[in-house]
Amino acid sequence: MGDRGTSNLSEVTDFILIGFQVRPELHILLFLLFLLVYAMVLLGNVGMMAIIVTDPRLNTPMYFFLGNLSFIDLFYSSVIAPKAMINFWSESKSISFAGCVTQLFLFALFIVTEGFLLAAMAYDRFIAICNPLLYSVQMSTRLCTQLVAGSYFCGCISSVLQTSMTFTLSFCSSRAIDHFYCDSRPLQRLSCSDLFIYKMISFFLSCIIILPTIIVIVVSYMYIVSTVLKMCSSEGRKKAFSTCSSHLGVVSVLYGAVFFMYLTPDRFPELSKVASLCYTLVTPMLNPLIYSLRNKDVKEALKKILEKKNTIF
Secondary structure: OOOOOOHHHOHOEEEEEEOOOOOOOOOHHHHHHHHHHHHHHHHHHHHHHHHHHOHHHOOOOHHHHHHHHHHHHHHHHHHHHHHHHHHHHHHHHHEEEHHHHHHEEEEHHHHHHHHHHHHHHHHHHHHHHHHHHHHHHHHHHHHHHHHHHHHHHHHHHHHHHHHHHHHHOOOOOOOOOOOOOOOOOHHHHHEEEHHHHHHHHHHHHHHHHHHHHHHHHHHHHHHHHHHHOOOOOOHHHHHHHHOOOOOOOOHHHHHHHHHHHOOOOOOOOHHHHHHHHHHHHHHHHHHHHHHHOOOOOHHHHHHHHHHHHHHHO
């Protein structure tokens, strides 16, 4: 790339991921932290998928969605964590242009898919609590499959648009991305293109992704709370709130971190990195813990698997 602002996209062959700007001696500590969290992500989400697949009692719509949630968490954290850990030991900290495109595309695909999947899970809880007698009819296998497929489709369309818009920008100020992975916001800072139209389209795209999912979640829980409060049995209210609390916890952590990141001003990039760390690694680590610790069926299925292993040994 040239020193003047005339370099365009075709001349970019790689980028530099700056990562966390800390003292070199802290890189080992950060590497170990990333390694520990990523190992827990792998163990928790693979374990959750294995439990759901192997136990016939968990062959229900809620666990079908939960299995897909674990799959998404596993893969979008895997798009980010291994490269970030490698860069703690690498002097160049470079990522190829194709690698950067792939990382942004896959991360955008999985994170948007998760948002729509969480909305589908809220709708599932709404039907289960507000219309329990019709649950098995309304939440059919076909509808569950369509909701999951639709989530992936929306994630794919959004990712294609976001990635194509980002990488048609001209990058001429620097190759150094002030982040630990390729994200659209730090890539914008490297561009010498007019970003007005890009930001307008991105804002519109964010609205049509985030608003519908939030509306579905909020409306579903408004009906759920209204129905639960009308229940005569305190045990019934407790059970209903218990089945929803795990989902609400996951939604709160994910959307809280996303909003914090994108509402943080550009002059505080380190805060954005911390927020990104929350939803790229911390959320995928917490989701299996939240659902396993708060869910009686999952704990019983896990206990059954451990008892089988003890019997074999």
